[in-house]
Amino acid sequence: MIRKAKAVWHGTGRAGDGNLTSDSGVLEQTPYSFKTRFENEKGTNPEELIAAAHAGCFTMALAFALQGAGLTPTELTTEAAVTLEPEGQGFRISRSALTLRAKVPNLDEATFTKLAGEAEKNCPVSKVLNAAITLDAKLV
Numbered sequence: 470m471i472r473k474a475k476a477v478w479h480g481t482g483r484a485g486d487g488n489l490t491s492d493s494g495v496l497e498q499t500p501y502s503f504k505t506r507f508e509n510e511k512g513t514n515p516e517e518l519i520a521a522a523h524a525g526c527f528t529m530a531l532a533f534a535l536q537g538a539g540l541t542p543t544e545l546t547t548e549a550a551v552t553l554e555p556e557g558q559g560f561r562i563s564r565s566a567l568t569l570r571a572k573v574p575n576l577d578e579a580t581f582t583k584l585a586g587e588a589e590k591n592c593p594v595s596k597v598l599n600a601a602i603t604l605d606a607k608l609v
Contacts (some may be wrong), residue, residue: 499512589604
């Protein structure tokens with residue numbers, strides 16, 4: 470399986486701008502720029518997309534793990550907070566902090582902690598990130 474997206478950029482790093490398009494069409498010339506990345510202007514940025522990918526990947530991995538254990542979640546809500554920090558002349562993504570709140574009938578805390586930890590380690594996005602990953606998982 471191969472998934473693709475395309476970035477188009479015009480101009481300099483600070484004054485220029487660009488757009489992102491994914492093969493699925495979910496992103497269709499979605500704007501991004503220095504201002505959407507560093508100044509919170511409307512649009513997206515690579516770190517936000519990585520956070521969405523990590524939250525989605527982990528949550529789906531956990532859903533499969535729960536299914537394998539014969540459990541059906543009522544709701545799994547995950548937020549991923551990706552940290553971008555200066556490094557040398559550039560930047561690096563140093564951390565992705567996952568916060569999970571789960572409603573899963575008939576699930577004990579020990580099994581929940583085990584399955585959530587395994588899902589975090591086994592989701593493909595976790596495996597590709599060269600960053601510290603933390604998980605705050607709670608049954609609600």
